[in-house]
Amino acid sequence: MSSSSPARAVTRTLSDDPLGGTVRRTVLPSGLRVLTEAIPAMRSVSFGIWVAVGSRDETGPQAGAAHFLEHLLFKGTRKRSALEISSEIEAVGGETNAFTTKEYTCYYARVLDEDLPLAIDVMCDAVADSVLAAADVETERGVILEEIAMHDDEPGDEVHDLFARAIYGDHPLGRLISGTEETVTPMTRRQIQGFYRSRYTAPQIVIAAAGNLDHAAVVKLVRQALRGTPLDTDPATPAPHRATAPAVRVQPATTLVEPKETEQAHVLLGCPAIDRTDDRRFALGVLNNVLGGGMSSRLFQEIREQRGLAYSVYSYASQYADSGVFAVYAGCAPGKVDEVLDLTRAELARVAAEGITEAELARGKGMSKGSFVLGLEDTGSRMSRLAKGELLYGNLMPVDELLARVDAVTLADVNDLAAELLARPMSLAVVGPFESGAFTVGR
Numbered sequence: 001m002s003s004s005s006p007a008r009a010v011t012r013t014l015s016d017d018p019l020g021g022t023v024r025r026t027v028l029p030s031g032l033r034v035l036t037e038a039i040p041a042m043r044s045v046s047f048g049i050w051v052a053v054g055s056r057d058e059t060g061p062q063a064g065a066a067h068f069l070e071h072l073l074f075k076g077t078r079k080r081s082a083l084e085i086s087s088e089i090e091a092v093g094g095e096t097n098a099f100t101t102k103e104y105t106c107y108y109a110r111v112l113d114e115d116l117p118l119a120i121d122v123m124c125d126a127v128a129d130s131v132l133a134a135a136d137v138e139t140e141r142g143v144i145l146e147e148i149a150m151h152d153d154e155p156g157d158e159v160h161d162l163f164a165r166a167i168y169g170d171h172p173l174g175r176l177i178s179g180t181e182e183t184v185t186p187m188t189r190r191q192i193q194g195f196y197r198s199r200y201t202a203p204q205i206v207i208a209a210a211g212n213l214d215h216a217a218v219v220k221l222v223r224q225a226l227r228g229t230p231l232d233t234d235p236a237t238p239a240p241h242r243a244t245a246p247a248v249r250v251q252p253a254t255t256l257v258e259p260k261e262t263e264q265a266h267v268l269l270g271c272p273a274i275d276r277t278d279d280r281r282f283a284l285g286v287l288n289n290v291l292g293g294g295m296s297s298r299l300f301q302e303i304r305e306q307r308g309l310a311y312s313v314y315s316y317a318s319q320y321a322d323s324g325v326f327a328v329y330a331g332c333a334p335g336k337v338d339e340v341l342d343l344t345r346a347e348l349a350r351v352a353a354e355g356i357t358e359a360e361l362a363r364g365k366g367m368s369k370g371s372f373v374l375g376l377e378d379t380g381s382r383m384s385r386l387a388k389g390e391l392l393y394g395n396l397m398p399v400d401e402l403l404a405r406v407d408a409v410t411l412a413d414v415n416d417l418a419a420e421l422l423a424r425p426m427s428l429a430v431v432g433p434f435e436s437g438a439f440t441v442g443r
Helices: 065-072 082-090 111-126 136-152 155-168 189-199 215-226 281-293 296-306 334-354 358-374 379-393 397-405 411-421
Strands: 010-016 022-027 035-037 044-051 095-100 106-112 205-211 255-259 265-272 311-317 323-334 427-430
Touching: 010 155, 010 215, 010 358, 035 215, 035 379, 044 082, 065 106, 065 189, 082 095, 082 111, 082 155, 082 205, 106 111, 111 205, 111 255, 111 411, 136 155, 136 189, 136 427, 155 255, 155 311, 155 427, 205 379, 265 296, 265 334, 281 311, 281 334, 281 358, 281 397, 281 411, 296 311, 296 334, 311 334, 323 334, 334 411, 334 427, 358 397, 358 411, 397 411
Parallel strands: 035 205, 255 427
Antiparallel strands: 010 022, 022 035, 044 106, 044 205, 095 106, 265 323, 265 427, 311 323
């Protein structure tokens, strides 16, 4: 741990966005990065600590460690008990929470602007200096096992995990973020502590804040809050964002069925797609909007509005550093699954062969731009944008540039991608009252 005088931090202005505020970035000597967006018109601030560690970074026996740790970091530090961590923020009307994904973990708070110093101190303390008491490990183990059991009772969620396994198999991207009863039950405090100290290092962490704030003041408060903690380390450079090569090896198209006595069947049909750095992601966003991105989409109109076969039907694209998926979800009566799948496959084949229209292109682009800009109406989404830009891409794309990239998508861009993507063999995941061999692979 560093005991010398503070080394020099490096600060630069990233943008003065007309649709937002001034964005600044400081790299602390430890390699930890602090990004802020100053929005004087707001009276609140969202503050987040983002760690470039998720469930895909676990070994098989560690499955669920990142999520387990997320629970434990709010349970007490050398300075605060679990009650003090929550009560200090709630006493000023603020809120805290956290979530774990396959590639990163986030801890955040939202408070009035005047209470930002308190939020920084509490959140930095919790993330940097948790004691991981043995009793708390056992308590949270029980909570997580209940969470896993509850998840198993939600077939609409379970089908997404089943689909991930169909695409990625035993690769960490195919595993449950929460881990399983078989991995969480025997996990020891020592294993979790080792994961914590080896993975939660300053170069892997991005702190982001958005709202009515002063960048220099935020940096000063962060440095004060981390002084004397395990994140107050010797000089280092920030970790590079996750590599995109080699690409994740995916499974051949397969069908997985989870037999379960449910009133509704849940189905996911999809295929491997592109990673998040692929420039075609803007065209994919437009294509997704046209196919199943809203009430005017082809699949929603065909399956729900015209035929009344499903209450919920939509498509989505998920992207990782080195992989991605495109999929269509539908929830329907078990007796209607075959018809829903036939219609879905037919529509995907039609778009692959014929493409979309100019009118659909315009609507899909409008949806992409509108949803992005409207999503920036609160400090939480702006804070997330800062952190994800830094963690996932290594840069922050200005709002105007992002909108221009969407505008630049052509009909040929979308149709070429559709012809390639939607003609791929499709994997199928089904949760419902069916035998495991009830469905065949392919179109």
